[in-house]
Amino acid sequence: MSNQSIIKKIEELKKKRKAVILVHNYQTAEIQEVADFLGDSLDLSRRAAATDAAVIVFCGVSFMAETAAILAPEKLVLIPDPAAGCPMADMITAENLRDLKSEHPGAIVVAYVNSSAAVKAETDICCTSANAVDVVASLPRDREVIFVPDKFLGAYVMKKTGRALILCHGYCPVHRDILPEAVVEQRRLHPHALVMVHPECPPEVIDLADEALSTSGMVRVARESDREEFIVGTEVDMLVRLRRENSDKRFYPANPKALCVDMKKITLEKVLRSLEEEQFEIVVPEEIRRRARRAVDAMVDGQWTVGSKQ
């Protein structure tokens, strides 16, 4: 079947099932084409919480679909391929986090949304790359803060807030492979370009950049900036959207091989099968969901209440 026929079938089934298709900015061009909403982790969580659709088909990785299921327990949340995981999210378990908490009693726990539901259940507040700095900056200064699992995002937040954070050793393998030498070389080739990188990049790469931004932050800056050229330090399919929405501007990847294989496990055929057979349902055990929800709600509403020590 051609892509166009699959897309047509997806559109028909989507209406029949009252489904909404949420798509992350790293998905391929053809998956972006069937999106009802395309965004970063924070945007997509907010959409999942607000939608009145009966079914959410989540085209991204499993922690994102799990976050949707945490926020919308009355909806059927489907991921077209349950093997689409996130290696960074797997770098910390709930047990690891409980150990860290017992070493630092009284610490506030901030978990990057790239983490399992079980880790979120052990957390005070979740954050994404779009609001990590704001979340940490707002916390009372007389409390220790544990930040998991991304050591690179954690280092960036420490630099921006001037706060010491207790970190673990997680990182994104895709962003780790964006190297400072590559950014320097791209700058040499495109001296007028604005360099924007994701805060999951190593600190030496962020230091070389003009901006460190979430994926939707990049969309906004590309649209609003007067610059005509951009060097982009993140997953390569980010450039699909940037180029489509800014046909008069030029975008160069800092590392053209920065590809998230998990994101690419979602294909049009699998989205169609997902709608046809209502698969694969994301189920978060209720006890974990309830505890994780507080931390995710705080992130989505932008409101949290973690007080100073009494």
Ligand code: 13P
């Ligand atoms: P954003 O929230 O910026 O879209 O990032 C998610 C992610 O997984 C980056 O690797």
Ligand code: SF4
């Ligand atoms: Fe996880 Fe990195 Fe892929 Fe984002 S790009 S989903 S952090 S592995």
